[in-house]
Amino acid sequence: MRRRHLMASGLALVPGSMLTRAWAQAPAPPSAPAGPAPAEAPRRTHALSLLGEPALPADFKHWPWVNPDAPKGGSMTLTALGSFDSFNPYILRGTPGVGTTLIYDTLMVPSGDEASTEYGHIATMAELPRDGRGVTFILNEKARWHDGRPITAGDVVWTFNTLRQSGRPFYRAYWGDVAEVVAEGDHRVAFRFSGNENRELAQILGQMPVLPQHWWAGKDFAQPGLEVPLGSGAYRIDGFEPGRSITYRRVEDYWARDLPTRKGTHNVDVMRYEYYRDTTVALEAFKAGQIDLRTENVAKDWATAYDFPAVRSGRVKREEIRHELPTGMQGFAMNLRRPMFQDVRVREALGLMFDFEWMNANLFYGSYTRTTSYFSNSELAATGLPSEGELMVLSAFRGRLPESLFTSEFRVPASDGSNSNRENARRALTLLREAGWTVKERRLVNDRNEPFSFEILMNGPTFERVALPYIQALQRLGIEARPRTVDPAQYQVRMDSFDYDMTTEVFPQSLSPGNEQRDFWSSAKAKEPGSRNTIGISDPIVDALVELVVSAPDRQALIDRTRALDRVLLWGHYVIPHWHSRFFRLAWWDKFGHPEKNPRYALDIQSWWVDPARDRTLPADRSTAN
Template sequence: MKRRALLATPLVAPLAAPLATPALAQGGTAPRRVHAISLQGDPALPADFPHWPWVNPAAPSGGDVTFGAVGSFDSFNPYILRGAPAAGSSLLYDTLTSSSQDEASTEYAHLAAVIELPADGLGVTYELRPEARWHDGRAITAADVVWTFETLVRQGRPFYRAYWGDVESVRAEGERRVVYRFKNNENRELAQVLGQMPVLPKHWWEGRDFARPLTEIPLGSGPYRLERFESGRSVTYRRVDDYWARNLGTAKGLNNFASMRFEYFRDSTVAFEAFKAGQVDARRENVARDWATGYDFPAMRRGLVKREAIRHEIPTGMQSFSFNNRRPIFQDVRVREALVQVFDFEWLNANIFFGSYARTTSYFSNSELASSGVPEGRELEILAPFRAQLPERLFTEPFRVPVTDGSGNNREGLRRALDLLRQAGWTVRDRKLVNAQGQQFRFEILLDSPTFERVALPFVQWLQRLGIEASVRTVDPAQYRVRIDAFDFDMTVDVMGQSLSPGNEQRDYFSCGKANEHGSQNIPGICTPVIDALVEQVINAPSREELLVRTHALDRVLLWGHYVIPNWHSREFLLAWWDRFGKPERNPRYGLGFPSAWWVDAAKDRALQEARR
């Protein structure tokens, strides 16, 4: 399973990105002791694998690199609601397991040496490696793991309470053995997602308030330590040369830079200019216009800058204009569907995106988990008990997003939208769309970057044709985070990341229990008994085949609820860099491998420095 990246850390993998879990032992009484757990069958690599297949184990270490970040930061504790966490925070801590970017839903022991799966499926035990150390030299213990779990559940983001909600207890048995017990044995991924938990130092946090933003250098165990920072402006991490896991198969060939500096910029436009000026070494591009037209600058023409569009096999999830369904104005599904009809993706793709994107038509887009056609067979059986609570169209016609001719003259869409709005009690009077009380239909689109204004403003103009008064407000990332956590918005841009094995994170995305919990990831405020029931069915799917059909059913119900206006996605990573790096021969199937598997090539670095003089 994969959740929305809570900590959008530029060019660094998000913290504890959820994946999936083990095939738990069945039958007998003896626990199964393994080096990896997977939802897809047996892991591909043996217990003594020397390194990930896609890395260069002989990659040289050294070199200082600079990446860009947008906005600001005021904390080094990314696990709580308060504060804006610094980019790169995930570099500081190790996890019990490490995910394979070449396999779907597979985790290999990292901090743990052995993973023990009981025959009853009601728990998991992790035995820690004796060599695992904090940066101060003290051993990482089972007490650290227990303290971390209990602290995150009690004081961390609401996500953790939903994600680990089926854990009944956790205890330390000695210095290195951590035993979890579960409430039931139906949650197939729970053992695996517990392995993805970042482990924090209990002894360092004693006497400190975990719930407050952290403004001092924390103690970690990972491949980098925090060296220095300038609050809100830059943060530098230094490679730990005696890192305890340096020669493990899960770490060999990774984290090769001597230091990584994250320089903060006001917005993405300024950050791009800094890259072109050579102040930033590499960037992930997410603006189609810039990718199409922005790279014609002198260094690029001289061959000093490289770029590449890298295909991937990662589910792209759902990016959308998200309605705040808590607002009365959006609580009628006909109103939400009407606004979906107004959105003209084809015009945007032709005139703003240079044809770079595909329209998103599923919450599980770019994967076999996406629903299609009409429900049949097993999926129909799953949905049949809820038929009276669902629109009949769900059972008789495929879900389709509107498609226009791209001319910008979306008359048919506007006509359908107006008809739906009239059914919902709205009428046009003096060129204004008003309700029975004469109140105009108006709302605000909240953004955290000026980049998205070029998409939101045309949408505002299309809405004006119906008499709807929509406005756009762009605020700084810190203020945006505060307002989103408090659900203080009408509409915003939301991203729900998914993986090949959806599971526990779906509660935080879609359940009633999270719809009004401050800081949850249920940004749209989705709350229906049907979706709650389907989420639990997805989490408790007993097999891959059943997971697919249950996810299809959930996806279909979400789509027909029109809780969001689906946006678009790309099936490529867009990466640009100054030509001073070496990189592996290939990328992993389900990841980019940058920057973790790249290195500074000394010869290229010297040539670049000469060319820039």
């Protein structure tokens, strides 16, 4: 759907020009052969959308959910976990500081209230050629870096080439169908595609952050570091303590402050991130008033940890905000690079021992829904038996896929919630025996008498309470599983190098899956350190389905092809699905105002503001409120 204009060589005839009119009035020579039909002009648009026409017109004033008259000022302190040693979030090395992307603007900005639509920001308009082989962005001539220099097409070209060459590996996958990028003057940049099958590529490019070429001159982009970088966004880094805190300050003369994509947003003067060792310490810091606002991801804490005086007196507010986001897949992921996980029967057996029903009742206060799809909470999730559209896709692989995929509905294992799970345990032992594992002296071993033993890698103590009951269940089969908790920085290093057996992994999804699926599942990415194919899936059928998703010509084809991919991934038993929530859980000290409505597909904290009157009523030492 997104197209770009390929610049033709030779004489260009501009409609309505004197030369065009003179040419039209001149009689053609009688013997002159008919020339080629003139190319259709590219379509120019203020917004890119995968789901039809954008909801907002070209002259919209601000996002529908924001308060355009929100006051500016005040401060907001938020939580970060672990540590940091870099201000470059775009490279593989180092641990970037939380919030670093606040200092950069992007070509276009997604709407949180539309599933797959983005509107012009640095780029005021996009031109889409009729053949679908590119996109051209026309830049806002007022766009400026924080040092006052203009943002140019040269910056866009340099950013694209630098991120593809030296950035995180997913950029090479994400932008793999771009043949070249050319600056056509200071404010016009053209991306030319190798084909026209990748219908979301123009929109993906619109999401690209733009970095300052002149600031990076003479610097090694691939090296992490704590030199404060130059940006163009609503905030700049104002100060930091290495590994402990980062402070961002709103840019008073921000070039885009009155654009419709920014009006009523980025209202707080000072955004500060305080780092803590784990979520338990961070929660205590919130109770003591050192943190202003937090999102709560631990169901037990949401149910039990917020009964303190500031909540009862109303000084701390709590709210569950419903969203319509696809919730993707979270689960215990197995590393297929380890021999013990390469047999699908083993993977299925391990899934049978996970007792979600007991955990939801006893650990999560019944607050979660079991995840049954890689595209959960969306129309892209495979359900029931394959539809006619799915069968058209999957029939090409019949004979290479399990026949049950075509004849049976995929169901995640369920239990009666008693934590005994005996029927599932019997089925798991049968599968393990078929895969060559037997129980000897209460240990599960293979034909070389090697024990079935592995480590569950975690980046904090939160998931220990989930892993430990699962480990106890595995012990009944003679499997030795061990929890291994490391700090977030070490965790990231180990994940980037695929140095794990099993871990909790999250595969986020949108309503318009595309290029990112290559990074999640493709064979090429299984071999590339730092890719998102942490599982190590290397299957030609999955590769083919991913390419079909990327090249889907319309919405219905995208739905059918995504459901087919989902179905194949589910029957591969690559992860042990966890759960999801359809709410954002927020708690905050009562100093903020926020819009009455939250966008359907995002949690837009940047549209909140500090209410001066409420802020004054809070005690200077908030710990006295408890």
